[in-house]
Amino acid sequence: MTQTTEAPTGGVAARPGAAPGGRVTSTFAKALNAALADSMAADASVLMFGEDVGTLGGVFRITDGLTARFGEERCFDTPLAEAGIMGMAIGMAMNGMKPVVEMQFDAFAYPAFEQVVSHVAKMPNRTKGKVRLPLVIRIPYAGGIGGVEHHCDSSEAYYAHTPGLTVLAPATVRDAYFMLREAIASPDPVVFLEPKKLYWSKEEVDLAELRRTFEAGQAPRRIGKAVVARPGTDATLISYGPSVPTALAAAAAAAEEGRSIEVIDLRSIVPFDDETVCASVRRTGRAVVVAEAPGFVSVASEIVARVQERCFHSLAAPVLRVTGFDIPYPSPKLEHFYLPSVDRILDAVDDLQWED
């Protein structure tokens, strides 16, 4: 059900030879840009706005060229006010548009939090579905780029805790493209978390082919569907967004030590794919959740709880977590101590009460 027509993409490194010829290398950022452009071309009600998204093309250039191509009615700069951006998007969505807004950085989305929690998340419910809010909140998110404070928060738990929001975090170039298109096409509001440190990661993909695949309805659904990013038999690493490449690297390192580790890339935090996660854990009997956010009261905590509740009899060891420390995101010089590392993941895997 998850990857019926596609091979798992497995991380962000270019995989020459993994696909038929004709493909070109694309970055994660370029795939997002293409997803926006293709969505706007396909549907005249799709609009893009935020801070510096027009002429500049966004501080990460994700909206590069959209104003030139679609005009400033379709991609435009707003005054510098996140609640304003979010609130206006709500009204536009109420009135027939599909707004995609960019919050410039994770921590600068907080002024819009009230609008997100009180209105974006609740409006469809409190109007018994009469008002749908088909909008997407794009948030360059999480750390690992040597950013200064307030530029590296992992804020997914705030959104995931709020019923009514769909929360996505892609980790591969193909997913970046397909998931953003799916998010824009969704009738429900989506918080789309873009791991900043993956913006420059590359894959060999033909973006035109991805467009054709999506528009022909041949891209398997990704909202609510996790994927096995690397198959394995001894333990499962469950991860999403920026931590997926690290989990894959850890699995590769473990393979050299003779352990076969499966890696699940959740992609969709809400809705959560219990089925794929639990099927894997039941098979392997051991699991570690890897996520960059502080661990206390986090998405990682939730995954641990779900897995223990559902897979208890299959577990050979407690489900462990490798997360950020419970501290504000550290300075660039210290962030590598904070971020889940391959070694920390391997240590956790070693702690899974192996018999040998």
Add this chain to the structure above:
Amino acid sequence: MLGGAPEGGPYDGGTTPDGVLLPSAEPVQLVDPDGHHHTDGRYLLPDGDRLLDAYGRLVAGRRINDQANALVRQGRMAVYPSSHGQEACQVAAAVVLGAEDWLFPTYRDTVAVITRGVDPLQVLTLLRGDWHSGYDPHEHRVATQATPLATQLLHAVGVAHAAKLRGEPTVVLAMCGDGATSEGDFHEALNFAAVFHVPVVFFVQNNEFAISVPLRNQSVAPSLAHKAIGYGMPGERVDGNDLAALLAVLGAAVDRARDGGGPTLVEAHTYRMQAHTNADDATRYRSADDVERWVPKDPITRMRTYLRALDLLTDEKEQALADEADAIAAAIRKGLNTEVTVNPAELFEYVYTEKTTQLREQAEQLREELARDAAGAGTPADDTKAERR
């Protein structure tokens, strides 16, 4: 650029026809508290039929407020923020709009929503304590009554902006109270509306209090309407108990917006005659004398005097309006006497367009619990739990 200043030349958007952004020195008044017409250099008195029609709605509005208060006292409604004394603002806000326009009300603006044509029982759904808004916002182009202060003003800007992009003639009238003007969202909404030059009328009902906090603790601006100039849009002050002036000033702002003149901020000076809600004790922060001073300014008596003097309002007409108001009140009473049937399955129905696996599981859990309750009334709770294991 998109919206904003008209192309070419210095910025000349956001001005009234006579080029002034500043509100009038005194609130615009066309009919004084004694019911006498006042001439105003800028605003014409609406014609008699229009005033008479609006007056009828004013009478109904007062009756709705009285009825709702009574129903709270009887425990049939959870809460009611009364607009007693502010009915002229309520009626004017609704009747200046055309069918293609949108109204964005607050929790206090029940009478405005009803005046716009939404079924009173549906409007009162939220205030009965339900989880949903009770009406379909698209049906009458009335947004859900907003509780988080000032947040809805931005939604109004978005609706207007979308309409403008499609070239539709929609105007949006967004309401808030004096307290709400201190919120950041108020600022962002006015600024966005001005920068994008969208057809929104911001309508502040300054009733002098935000729960217990008086206006002087809220703002030291010369008036709330003066704030408009900071955004480059015209501001106007109007006597909020003068139905005629409200119709004229709001009507002009709506026309201006429809003609591409951009947003306006209108401040109505009125007074909250009753407590914030039935849960509030207004005697803790204001005296009975303060309230008494506003009694002679009542919007209904004033318009009644005016219309009677012109013989537009006859005894028979008054009786007919009173009967209509009674009928509305009776329908509300009857409706609220009927127990609503609640369907717990609905709890999971509208969170997402399609239920997530998790919501399907939780809905099923609740369904099973209810089925068990229905089947084995009297089953001890512990047994039920054991069964589940």
